[in-house]
Amino acid sequence: xxxxxxxxxxxxxxxxxxxxxxxxxxxxxxxxxxxxxxxxxxxxxxxxxxxxxxxxxxxxxxxxxxxxxxxxxxxxxxxxxxxxxxxxxxxxxxxxxxxxxxxxxxxxxxxxxxxxxxxxxxxxxxxxxxxxxxxxxxxxxxxxxxxxxxxxxxxxxxxxxxxxxxxxxxxxxxxxxxxxxxxxxxxxxxxxxxxxxxxxxxxxxxxxxxxxxxxxxxxxxxxxxxxxxxxxxxxxxxxxxx
Ligand code: F6R
Numbered sequence: 001x002x003x004x005x006x007x008x009x010x011x012x013x014x015x016x017x018x019x020x021x022x023x024x025x026x027x028x029x030x031x032x033x034x035x036x037x038x039x040x041x042x043x044x045x046x047x048x049x050x051x052x053x054x055x056x057x058x059x060x061x062x063x064x065x066x067x068x069x070x071x072x073x074x075x076x077x078x079x080x081x082x083x084x085x086x087x088x089x090x091x092x093x094x095x096x097x098x099x100x101x102x103x104x105x106x107x108x109x110x111x112x113x114x115x116x117x118x119x120x121x122x123x124x125x126x127x128x129x130x131x132x133x134x135x136x137x138x139x140x141x142x143x144x145x146x147x148x149x150x151x152x153x154x155x156x157x158x159x160x161x162x163x164x165x166x167x168x169x170x171x172x173x174x175x176x177x178x179x180x181x182x183x184x185x186x187x188x189x190x191x192x193x194x195x196x197x198x199x200x201x202x203x204x205x206x207x208x209x210x211x212x213x214x215x216x217x218x219x220x221x222x223x224x225x226x227x228x229x230x231x232x233x234x235x236x237x238x239x240x241x242x
Contacts, residue, residue: 001210001223001224001226001229001230001231002229002230002231003230003231003233003238003241004230004231004232004233005233005234005235005238006232006233006234006235007234007235008198008234008235009042009198009199009234010042011234012042012196012197012198012232012233012234012237013041013042013043013045013046013196014042014046015232016043016130016194016196016232017042017043017046017047017050019128019194019230019232020032020043020047020128020130020194021047021050021055021056023127023128023192024056024057024058024061025056027127028057028059028060028061029060029061029062030061030062030127030128031061031062031063031064031123031124031125031126031127032061032062032063032064032126032127032128032129032130033063033064033065033066033126033128033129033130033182033187033190034063034064034065034066034084034088034130035065035066035067035130035131035132035140036065036066036067036080036083036084036087037132038132039132039196039197039198040087040130040132040196041087042198043130043196044087044088044091045087047088047092048088048091048092051091051092051093056092057093058092058093058094058095059093059094059095060095060098061094061098062098062099062100062123063084063089063094063098063099063100064100064119064120064123064126064182065080065081065084065100065101065102066129066131066139066140066141066181066182066187067080067102067140067141067179067180067181067182068080068081068101068102068103068104068179068180069104069176069178069179070104070107070154070176070177070178070179070180071104071105071107071176071178072104072105072176073104073105074101074103074104074105076104078168078169078174079104080101080104081101081104084099084101100116100119100120102116102152102180102181104176104179104180109153109154109180112152112154112180113151113152113153113154113180114152116152116180116182117151117152117186120152120182120186125189125190125191126189126190126191127190127191127192128190128191128192128193128194129187129190129192129193129194130194130196131187131193131194131195131196131220131223132195132196132197133195133197133202133205133206133209133220134160134161134164134205135160135164135201135202135204135205136158136160136161136205137205137208137209137217137218137219137220137221138158138161138219138220139184139187139195139219139220139223140181140182140183140187141155141157141161141179141180141181142155142181142183142184142187142219143155143157143158143161143219144158144216144217144218144219145216145217146183146184146216146219147184147216148184148185148188148216148219148222149183149184149185150183150184150185150186151182151183151185151186152180152181152182152183152186153180153181153183154178154179154180154181155178155179155180155181156177156178157175157176157177157178157179162175162177184219184222188222188223188225188226191228192228192229192230193223193226193228193229193230194230194232195220195223195229195230195231195232196232196233197231197232197233197234197237197238198233198234198236198237199234199236199237200236200237200239202233202236202237203236203237203238203239203240203241204240205218205220206231206233206237206238206240206241207240207241208221209221209223209224210223210224210231210241211241
């Protein structure tokens, strides 16, 4: 595992975006696994800036998002599809046909999950998977205690994840209780993984995930076993990872 140390959020965003842009430059038709959340915003802003300068071309890039809330249609203001459009897709020359996000509005869980995995397989797998980390160690919506062998599935969100995501909704009651997420197995099959983290509130979970035992109680700990894993974090996030 490689650890890249950044000064602060801005520096972390730039360093992580550098790795994503290197992937696109080396392989213009790359398959990128994408995440949402506060950590990713600076990374997407940086990619958009480089696109604006003519340094990046997304026209042949395919994206596969990690997760989507259950029961939210793609055009709902808090859906992850809307997040991705606001922060990246509508600001670069992405081909809409190359965008993949589970359809949160489709209640046929078995079908949504099976078809999502099939589309990842058809694409030949994910070249670079971007990840954030929850303070409880979740990646995607893979919460503590879930099985490492899971592919895309439907999950019930934990109280801590609902609390953390409530800031994006009018009130806590509006946060959906379920989500579709790629599983740990789907994530571990990505050729490269890039986990980005910023801030003091991620320091303890990064210590547990990368210096502690590999255990489903800390889902991100499985990344210790990934053959091509890079962690980019700022000083505060990496403060307990010497
Ligand atoms: C979202 C996702 C989540 C977030 C995690 C960290 O697509 O996969 O696992 O990466 O909850 O969120 P932030 O960056 O908001 O701290």
